[in-house]
Amino acid sequence: MTLGFFLSTHTIDGWLESYGYLVVFLLVLIESIGVPVPGETALIGAALYAGSTHKLDIWWVIAAAIAGAIIGDNIGYSIGRYGGAKLLLRHGHRIGLHEDRLKIGIWLFRRHGGKVVFWGRFVSVLRTWAAFLAGTNKMAWPRFLFFNAAGGIVWATLYGLLYYFFGSVLSKLSTTINATLAVVGLLLIVAFIVWSRRKEHDLLERAEREMRGSVAQELGEDEPAA
Numbered sequence: 001m002t003l004g005f006f007l008s009t010h011t012i013d014g015w016l017e018s019y020g021y022l023v024v025f026l027l028v029l030i031e032s033i034g035v036p037v038p039g040e041t042a043l044i045g046a047a048l049y050a051g052s053t054h055k056l057d058i059w060w061v062i063a064a065a066i067a068g069a070i071i072g073d074n075i076g077y078s079i080g081r082y083g084g085a086k087l088l089l090r091h092g093h094r095i096g097l098h099e100d101r102l103k104i105g106i107w108l109f110r111r112h113g114g115k116v117v118f119w120g121r122f123v124s125v126l127r128t129w130a131a132f133l134a135g136t137n138k139m140a141w142p143r144f145l146f147f148n149a150a151g152g153i154v155w156a157t158l159y160g161l162l163y164y165f166f167g168s169v170l171s172k173l174s175t176t177i178n179a180t181l182a183v184v185g186l187l188l189i190v191a192f193i194v195w196s197r198r199k200e201h202d203l204l205e206r207a208e209r210e211m212r213g214s215v216a217q218e219l220g221e222d223e224p225a226a
Helices: 009-019 021-033 039-053 058-095 099-120 124-136 141-210
Strands: none
Touching: 009 021, 021 039, 021 058, 021 124, 039 058, 039 124, 039 141, 058 124, 058 141, 099 124, 099 141, 124 141
8 A cells, every 4th residue: 555545635634734835845755756645636735725725825835846846856866876777677577577678668768758757747656756767767867857847847837726726626526537547547558568568579679779788787787686
């Protein structure tokens, strides 16, 4: 179970009333580092709270979420960059990420890493892990920071204002919206898995043409961990 399971909306609402912007900042930051807590729920809850009570300023709510997202993602990026490779090399095979698939993953992330970092802010699983994966794949930090900051700013501003101005309507539709997004996300994941398995051989050939070294060398490790 994740920590988010134990943090109900009621609990977050109570924290918002007592601690305000700090709750948004900390929960978004912790989620962005890689710990599955409800950072997005905190942003939405704060926006709804600000719109209904006016005890919080929506722009400070958005600023707190942006700061948490950028700082947290950069911490997650650092963890991935300086420790993620060893974890993948040592334990990746246990979840089916053998040498060939790791090489394909590295190649795909290097090709589309900016898109993953930016759009990952809007997808629950990627929101937690995209920064770690960017660091593990040694994505250039200035490029990561650009897409990370852009994604955080757009995400926090869009969700903050949307729930602030249309909170009463969206709160009634939230279950339907979340269910629809979940189904769409699942279908996209299934489609990607089917596509990637069919194209795995072709992708590996393309990856090997562009990546001269082993996965360990590509990730900055001389030899795979034993």
